[in-house]
Amino acid sequence: MTGEAETPEEGGAWEPVEHRFDHLPVHVALLHTGKVLAFGGSGNDETRLHHPYPAELFDPETGSLTVVDQELGGDVFCVGHAFLPDGRLLAAGGTYRYDGGIDPPALPGVPDLPNLPPFAGLDHTYLFDPDAERWTRGQDVHAGRWYPTLVTMGDGSVLAAAGLTKHPPWVALRKLELYTPGEGWRVLRGAGRWLPLYPRLHLLPDGTVFYAGSYNTHYTFPFSLRAFPTARFDVGRRTWTEYGLPSEQEREEGASALLPLRPGDDYRARVLLAGGGTPTGTEAVADTELIDLSAPDPRWRSVDSMAHARYYAYAVLLPDGTVFVMGGRSGKKGHVHGVGYDPETGEVASAPNAVHEAERFDPATETWTALAPMTVDRLYHSNALLLPDGRVLTCGSNPRRRVDELRIELYRPPYLFAGPRPTVDAAPERVVYGEAFDVETPDAPEVDEVVLVRQSSTTHCLNTDQRLVELVVEAKSEGTLTVRLPANPSLLPPGYYLLFVLREGVPSVAPFVRVAGGD
Known part of the structure; x- marks a missing residue:
């Protein structure tokens, strides 16, 4: 400590x-x-x-x-x-x-x-x-x-x-x-x-x-x-x-x-x-x-x-x-x-x-x-x-x-309290296992990582829904990040997640995205 x-x-x-x-x-x-x-x-x-x-x-x-x-x-x-x-x-x-x-x-x-x-x-x-x-x-x-x-x-x-x-x-x-x-x-x-x-x-x-x-x-x-x-x-x-x-x-x-x-x-x-x-x-x-x-x-x-x-x-x-x-x-x-x-x-x-x-x-x-x-x-x-x-x-x-x-x-x-936050202008409402998707952010060149955090349900110090998975960033351009969702559903059980983009450890406000299999 x-x-x-x-x-x-x-x-x-x-x-x-x-x-x-x-x-x-x-x-x-x-x-x-x-x-x-x-x-x-x-x-x-x-x-x-x-x-x-x-x-x-x-x-x-x-x-x-x-x-x-x-x-x-x-x-x-x-x-x-x-x-x-x-x-x-x-x-x-x-x-x-x-x-x-x-x-x-x-x-x-x-x-x-x-x-x-x-x-x-x-x-x-x-x-x-x-x-x-x-x-x-x-x-x-x-x-x-x-x-x-x-x-x-x-x-x-x-x-x-x-x-x-x-x-x-x-x-x-x-x-x-x-x-x-x-x-x-x-x-x-x-x-x-x-x-x-x-x-x-x-x-x-x-x-x-x-x-x-x-x-x-x-x-x-x-x-x-x-x-x-x-x-x-x-x-x-x-x-x-x-x-x-x-x-x-x-x-x-x-x-x-x-x-x-x-x-x-x-x-x-x-x-x-x-x-x-x-x-x-x-x-x-x-x-x-x-x-x-x-x-x-x-x-x-x-x-x-x-x-x-x-x-x-x-x-x-x-x-x-x-x-x-x-x-x-x-x-x-x-x-x-x-x-x-x-x-x-x-x-x-x-x-x-x-x-x-x-x-x-x-x-x-x-x-x-x-x-x-x-x-x-x-x-x-x-x-x-x-x-x-x-x-x-x-x-x-x-x-x-x-x-x-x-x-x-x-x-x-x-x-x-660590300075300006990155922002997310747009993200898909639904993303599919194994597929790439775009996240629109004016901070794309400076973004260090993109993570998904599953929505939580808690009681008695217990939160089995809680998990954080970092996504692979495949490309950056002015205003856009291209990231890929893992193909393994045991990494990300299907459901709703918070999508955070981070710059030097400072996260954006997260939109909800739904992780799902392909139809």
């Missing part, structure tokens, strides 16, 4: 948003319309199980908020989600019952037992259409899933893994399911594996899926303290290859990210794991580790540690290829009892050990630098994602039940 940020040019700057969410934004997604969808169902409030809160839409350009006034018929608190090729958000699972004997009980007429998992998963599927700004009900998953992970594959299908079941024995589900648009869900027979809740899954360029570690193992009774070795899943062969554990077992409730994929490095697939801790109640760590999954014998190795130990940290890929990490708290994980609303301001009071200092990881040097501190705690149930203008939206935090952080902050990285 190096330096202390003293100026916006060094550490960026934070800005508050005038408006705030009406309800806790447990799940957040950047839509191709430019708006941000936020929803949380019952929002970690068991009294709202049968009356969940509606979703909301935030417009970063105007700062306005609108409510999606629609009842779903199920609680989307703690679903898994990922984007489909057409830009709709697929959400599966959710909450069927809470802890504490809230209706419906685990076993009708039988008192809840202390060693039963406290939550049960819903088996619903919902799809959000960004253009219509409405939800529709999809085919149910084959079993309830509470805290599942969804990841979009290179063929546009979506893999679902993990989650607590709806019916006995209420353990983490072994079944893997695959959603195919227009067809629905099917179970992948013979591919089952025990995974913790909200496992960190990343699609690799070879089409396999890497499990980088756990988010939460506490509720996976009776497997709470077992080891879940990191592993790679071959969907076609339905086989798993294990790579062991990082130095800190499980590293639960930390952050992971698939680092930028670049043609000059043969699209080498590396995964970063930062912060977190163990499931045995120990304190958070600042440790950072990398694994190179393109190597002949992938192994975790330690690199420069963060300056701050963190649970509940978020990792956001920035268009300059660095990784922005924010939020969380040091010490032990869990609800922060005693924290409530400040009687003078009415805002959520700051929690002990909350980490406000942000940090940035440079994959080229494998080192961290300090960034400007934020003013609002971002703990459990917080979110962070990249916006088209290069800022980072942060929202949410839920130190304990019914204490909901509704304020929104926007972070402006140092590159927004």
Whole structure:
């Protein structure tokens, strides 16, 4: 870890948003319309199980908020989600019952037992259409899933893994399911594996899926303290290859990210794991580790540690290829009892050990630098994602039940204080695998690189949609760049991306482009 940020040019700057969410934004997604969808169902409030809160839409350009006034018929608190090729958000699972004997009980007429998992998963599927700004009900998953992970594959299908079941024995589900648009869900027979809740899954360029570690193992009774070795899943062969554990077992409730994929490095697939801790109640760590999954014998190795130990940290890929990490708290994980609303301001009071200092990881040097501190705690149930203008939206935090952080902050990285930005005058709305296309920009001769960053959907420090791919620039002329899209859909799963052009590390405002196969 190096330096202390003293100026916006060094550490960026934070800005508050005038408006705030009406309800806790447990799940957040950047839509191709430019708006941000936020929803949380019952929002970690068991009294709202049968009356969940509606979703909301935030417009970063105007700062306005609108409510999606629609009842779903199920609680989307703690679903898994990922984007489909057409830009709709697929959400599966959710909450069927809470802890504490809230209706419906685990076993009708039988008192809840202390060693039963406290939550049960819903088996619903919902799809959000960004253009219509409405939800529709999809085919149910084959079993309830509470805290599942969804990841979009290179063929546009979506893999679902993990989650607590709806019916006995209420353990983490072994079944893997695959959603195919227009067809629905099917179970992948013979591919089952025990995974913790909200496992960190990343699609690799070879089409396999890497499990980088756990988010939460506490509720996976009776497997709470077992080891879940990191592993790679071959969907076609339905086989798993294990790579062991990082130095800190499980590293639960930390952050992971698939680092930028670049043609000059043969699209080498590396995964970063930062912060977190163990499931045995120990304190958070600042440790950072990398694994190179393109190597002949992938192994975790330690690199420069963060300056701050963190649970509940978020990792956001920035268009300059660095990784922005924010939020969380040091010490032990869990609800922060005693924290409530400040009687003078009415805002959520700051929690002990909350980490406000942000940090940035440079994959080229494998080192961290300090960034400007934020003013609002971002703990459990917080979110962070990249916006088209290069800022980072942060929202949410839920130190304990019914204490909901509704304020929104926007972070402006140092590159927004580094001089004039390049501009994009025009880009295709749709680009095809393996084909070249033109980007009109008056800055073409000075552009250093062009990157695509996939639209994000985030929850619980998890963002499986997140990926950055550098494109090959084939030609430059006055006012035009000719770039080529890779032919490999596992590098860029079909869907919507932000197209940034960069000059000396300073990105443009990004238009959305849709990546698709040829007709």
